[in-house]
Amino acid sequence: MSKIEFPLVTRHLGAIDPESLTAYAAVGGYDSLKRALTEMTPEAVLEAVDQSGLRGRGGGGFPTGRKWRFCREAPGEAKFVVCNGSEGDPGAFLDRAVMEGDPHAIVEGMAIGAYAIGAGRGFIYVGHEYPLAAARLRQAIAQAKEQGFLGEKILGTAFSFDIQVRRGAGAYVCGEETALLNFIQGNIGEPRNRPPYPPQQGLWGQPTIINNVETWANVPVIIARGAPWFAAIGTEHSKGTKVFSLAGTVKQPGLVEVPMGTPLRQIIYDLGGGLKKDRAFKAVITSGPGGGVLPKQFLDIPVEFESFQEAGGNLGSGSMVVMDESCCMVDVARYFLKFSFDESCGKCTPCREGTKQLLEILTQITQGHGAEEHLTLMEELCATMASASLCGLGQSAVNPVLTTLKYFREEYEAHVREKRCPARVCRPLLKYTIDPETCTGCLVCLRECQVGAITGEFEEPQEIDQELCVKCGMCHAVCKFDAVKVES
Amino acid sequence: MKNDSVSLTINGKLVQAPAGQTLLLAAKENGIDIPTLCHHPELKPEGRCRLCVVEIGTAPRTRLVNSCTYPVEPGLAVETASAKVLAARRMVLELLLAQAPAAELIRQMAAEMGIRETRFQVGLPNQRCILCAQCVRTCREVVGVSALSLAFRTPGKLVTTPFMEESAACIGCGSCVFICPTNTIEYTEKDGVRTVWGREFELQPCRVCGNYIAPKAQLEHWARLTGDPVESFFVCRDCR
Numbered sequence: 151m152s153k154i155e156f157p158l159v160t161r162h163l164g165a166i167d168p169e170s171l172t173a174y175a176a177v178g179g180y181d182s183l184k185r186a187l188t189e190m191t192p193e194a195v196l197e198a199v200d201q202s203g204l205r206g207r208g209g210g211g212f213p214t215g216r217k218w219r220f221c222r223e224a225p226g227e228a229k230f231v232v233c234n235g236s237e238g239d240p241g242a243f244l245d246r247a248v249m250e251g252d253p254h255a256i257v258e259g260m261a262i263g264a265y266a267i268g269a270g271r272g273f274i275y276v277g278h279e280y281p282l283a284a285a286r287l288r289q290a291i292a293q294a295k296e297q298g299f300l301g302e303k304i305l306g307t308a309f310s311f312d313i314q315v316r317r318g319a320g321a322y323v324c325g326e327e328t329a330l331l332n333f334i335q336g337n338i339g340e341p342r343n344r345p346p347y348p349p350q351q352g353l354w355g356q357p358t359i360i361n362n363v364e365t366w367a368n369v370p371v372i373i374a375r376g377a378p379w380f381a382a383i384g385t386e387h388s389k390g391t392k393v394f395s396l397a398g399t400v401k402q403p404g405l406v407e408v409p410m411g412t413p414l415r416q417i418i419y420d421l422g423g424g425l426k427k428d429r430a431f432k433a434v435i436t437s438g439p440g441g442g443v444l445p446k447q448f449l450d451i452p453v454e455f456e457s458f459q460e461a462g463g464n465l466g467s468g469s470m471v472v473m474d475e476s477c478c479m480v481d482v483a484r485y486f487l488k489f490s491f492d493e494s495c496g497k498c499t500p501c502r503e504g505t506k507q508l509l510e511i512l513t514q515i516t517q518g519h520g521a522e523e524h525l526t527l528m529e530e531l532c533a534t535m536a537s538a539s540l541c542g543l544g545q546s547a548v549n550p551v552l553t554t555l556k557y558f559r560e561e562y563e564a565h566v567r568e569k570r571c572p573a574r575v576c577r578p579l580l581k582y583t584i585d586p587e588t589c590t591g592c593l594v595c596l597r598e599c600q601v602g603a604i605t606g607e608f609e610e611p612q613e614i615d616q617e618l619c620v621k622c623g624m625c626h627a628v629c630k631f632d633a634v635k636v637e638s
Numbered sequence: 639m640k641n642d643s644v645s646l647t648i649n650g651k652l653v654q655a656p657a658g659q660t661l662l663l664a665a666k667e668n669g670i671d672i673p674t675l676c677h678h679p680e681l682k683p684e685g686r687c688r689l690c691v692v693e694i695g696t697a698p699r700t701r702l703v704n705s706c707t708y709p710v711e712p713g714l715a716v717e718t719a720s721a722k723v724l725a726a727r728r729m730v731l732e733l734l735l736a737q738a739p740a741a742e743l744i745r746q747m748a749a750e751m752g753i754r755e756t757r758f759q760v761g762l763p764n765q766r767c768i769l770c771a772q773c774v775r776t777c778r779e780v781v782g783v784s785a786l787s788l789a790f791r792t793p794g795k796l797v798t799t800p801f802m803e804e805s806a807a808c809i810g811c812g813s814c815v816f817i818c819p820t821n822t823i824e825y826t827e828k829d830g831v832r833t834v835w836g837r838e839f840e841l842q843p844c845r846v847c848g849n850y851i852a853p854k855a856q857l858e859h860w861a862r863l864t865g866d867p868v869e870s871f872f873v874c875r876d877c878r
Contacts, residue, residue: 321791323791338787338788340788343683343684343685343704343707343708345708436847441851489794491792492791492792492793493791494791494792495791495792495795496702496769496788496790496791496792496795497683497686498686498688499686499687499688499689499733499768499769500688500726500730500733500738501792502731502769502792502795503733503736503737503758505792506792506793507733507736507758507759508768509761510758523757528759529763530725530729531729531733533725534725534726534729534730537691537701537702537722537726538688538691538702538704538729538730539688540685540686540688540725555811562799582834622789
């Protein structure tokens with residue numbers, strides 16, 4: 151393991167048997183719950199979480215202690231804790247790893263949180279695509295009940311708490327906390343207007359805290375090691391560690407956990423081993439469709455909530471997709487907008503119609519039908535979507551567009567003005583030709599061309615009829631001699 | 639000042655409002671109109687259309703919120719027609735104009751804000767629905783039968799009956815048709831038969847004058863609600 155890594159949340163992954171409570175207990179598991187219930191008042195637990203400086207790892211970065219306090223102080227007949235185990239961002243797999251690899255840590259964290267705020271019931275929402283995570287969590291809950299860590303009068307105290315797992319049905323928007331609450335209540339997964347905020351009125355109108363998997367998994371660590379120890383890790387405003395699922399064109403993709411404040415460059419180059427084929431770094435996008443595309447001048451910014459926000463990005467859920475020079479930034483923006491359009495719930499106009507129109511414009515641009523006024527129209531539309539959308543999905547869906555427009559404007563201009571894709575990705579803007587010097591006349595491309603655009607004699611240089619060519623790229627893919635040239 | 643009343647400023651004017659009231663109503667009671675589309679006084683506000691957005695807070699920390707659900711807060715500064723508000727409102731109307739080009743109301747409201755045409759890709763020319771869900775909410779909250787629902791997400795979101803089939807729960811009352819601000823819902827009445835949401839409803843004639851009263855299914859719904867025999871509703875209001 152590299153010296154940069156600092157595994158807290160991921161410390162048990164692969165090290166203990168996730169299906170065994172005994173294995174978890176052998177590494178100090180449930181000691182934090184014991185300590186909280188027997189040595190600490192709920193107020194002291196709350197104080198510890200507050201002092202630790204822990205901030206929500208689901209994307210918002212809201213101080214966890216403050217959220218819990220709101221909930222604890224809110225009047226209600228019953229209180230609930232919820233674990234948001236929805237992880238839909240493309241390239242994100244860290245919550246899955248924790249749910250599958252250390253389910254007891256989540257259960258323990260939730261029990262501690264429930265004790266602090268006075269909740270009697272908890273729910274874990276697990277995405278539809280994570281059956282193993284749901285199974286492991288259910289098993290962990292059953293084992294914890296058997297051993298008296300969940301259920302009635304836990305560890306002989308007056309505190310009772312139980313957890314249920316709820317499987318999602320495949321909607322990305324159900325990862326939005328209020329849509330998630332609606333889903334758990336059996337309603338359509340549309341987000342709610344705020345206020346009221348969930349800590350005031352959440353599940354069934356009762357005070358509810360919702361934290362994501364990584365946040366919950368941090369809680370037992372804070373209780374075990376103490377708030378000052380935890381608060382010593384990280385930066386001034388972002389404490390502790392952050393787990394990233396490193397993906398994209400890096401040599402070693404995978405799960406990394408680093409202290410807050412680690413420069414992006416160290417994560418990508420030291421832990422990720424740099425880019426595949428040693429290609430030039432172009433951009434990194436964190437937090438998927440709601441994140442910003444950060445170019446190389448941001449490689450040295452520390453990973454923390456503030457610095458990412460300033461750059462136009464979003465530390466977000468922890469997905470980190472690295473892109474090299476072969477990526478077209480207009481196409482990247484179009485890809486993420488397609489995702490947001492498909493996953494937008496359609497409740498509010500700016501997100502529903504806005505993602506539709508942004509996708510339409512970006513598609514036009516990548517197909518060579520872009521116009522100069524499209525760029526200003528997109529900026530205008532993005533401003534309204536960011537400020538007037540109901541929930542975070544619509545508000546942040548504009549980030550890939552705004553950041554690419556800001557940092558890679560020349561690429562948009564090449565598409566719009568010159569009908570050219572500098573990265574040679576947008577097929578309608580490409581031109582395929584055959585280099586007569588290199589072509590051996592093997593006729594493989596001629597046979598593969600589905601529209602008969604290639605002509606030439608055997609062992610003679612071939613030629614592509616530009617009128618007939620549909621730019622499918624097949625000739626380029628099958629040529630063994632690199633004779634098919636792609637220009638834009 | 640009364641205990642349950644809060645004071646706030648709307649467009650620079652100090653106003654009093656009962657605690658818990660929405661910004662939309664507080665503004666209205668003080669003579670400030672905020673345009674709305676999905677709002678209806680008889681229905682729970684859902685904040686769908688985002689036309690009623692207002693700017694709250696003091697510069698530089700201001701943000702847009704939808705006034706139909708946001709409650710009054712002591713000392714809150716609200717702007718109902720700031721540059722940011724108007725820009726968002728225009729954009730919402732321009733988007734709706736592209737979504738529902740056949741909706742007369744949208745064309746009218748857009749024209750009032752100086753928008754004659756949309757810069758966006760216009761959808762199907764006969765499209766009127768703006769997904770304000772007033773029909774769905776009326777059916778659920780006022781009529782109490784929940785025959786309608788929103789289905790799917792953005793790419794195919796629509797108002798429909800369960801499984802897009804004839805709804806057994808529908809009583810054919812036509813409240814959804816009545817409430818729809820853009821005249822989207824198809825509805826016909828011919829030869830004693832009302833057709834709505836793809837289902838035909840037999841209309842009950844008045845025992846006295848012979849004029850049609852309402853669909854039989856609706857009268858049966860009334861009978862269920864009141865516990866009276868259905869026949870007691872077979873005389874129209876004029877003849878009673």
